[in-house]
Amino acid sequence: MKSRKLSSAPAVTGQCLCGAVQFEMEYPAFWAWHDHSRASRLAHGAVYATYVGAWRKRFRITAGEREINRFEEKETGAVRSFCRRCGTPLIYERTRSRNMINIPRALFQNRTGRQPIYHIAIEEMQDWAYAGEPLVPLKGYPGVFCKRSRKKSRLQEVRLSASIRSRCP
Numbered sequence: 196m197k198s199r200k201l202s203s204a205p206a207v208t209g210q211c212l213c214g215a216v217q218f219e220m221e222y223p224a225f226w227a228w229h230d231h232s233r234a235s236r237l238a239h240g241a242v243y244a245t246y247v248g249a250w251r252k253r254f255r256i257t258a259g260e261r262e263i264n265r266f267e268e269k270e271t272g273a274v275r276s277f278c279r280r281c282g283t284p285l286i287y288e289r290t291r292s293r294n295m296i297n298i299p300r301a302l303f304q305n306r307t308g309r310q311p312i313y314h315i316a317i318e319e320m321q322d323w324a325y326a327g328e329p330l331v332p333l334k335g336y337p338g339v340f341c342k343r344s345r346k347k348s349r350l351q352e353v354r355l356s357a358s359i360r361s362r363c364p
């Protein structure tokens with residue numbers, strides 16, 4: 196993945212949290228998807244991971260190659276690369292598609308040319324994942340919002356959302 200120039204196609208760039216690892220990918224990506232599997236949940240420490248998939252030859256590390264560590268999952272043979280300085284997940288290589296690599300969508304600063312309309316392992320989706328439910332501000336904690344209680348009546352919900360003084364149960 197190093198010492199190789201991409202074609203003259205437009206590229207999008209990304210990096211890890213500490214900035215040691217930088218990379219670029221030809222635009223647009225091949226596809227994008229949400230991964231609800233347990234392995235990705237643990238690897239990211241997040242309820243699910245969102246990946247951008249790209250052909251390997253369309254991706255290149257531009258800085259920090261030496262800072263990248265690899266972890267191989269014994270059961271699946273999948274390889275996960277991460278920055279050894281800051282721990283950011285960088286590349287997810289699955290055995291079923293060796294010519295394709297997957298990069299966390301969040302690491303790109305700009306649009307990748309694909310919306311994540313696909314879901315993998317949706318049956319493993321966690322019931323604590325935020326699914327866009329209406330939120331109300333939490334009284335006394337600026338910037339904190341919480342889900343409205345289901346027990347409240349419709350009228351109460353309207354009053355809650357209309358009032359900045361509302362407080363979550």
Ligand SMILES: [Zn+2]
Pocket residue numbers: 211212213214215216278279280281282283
């Ligand atoms: Zn880093």
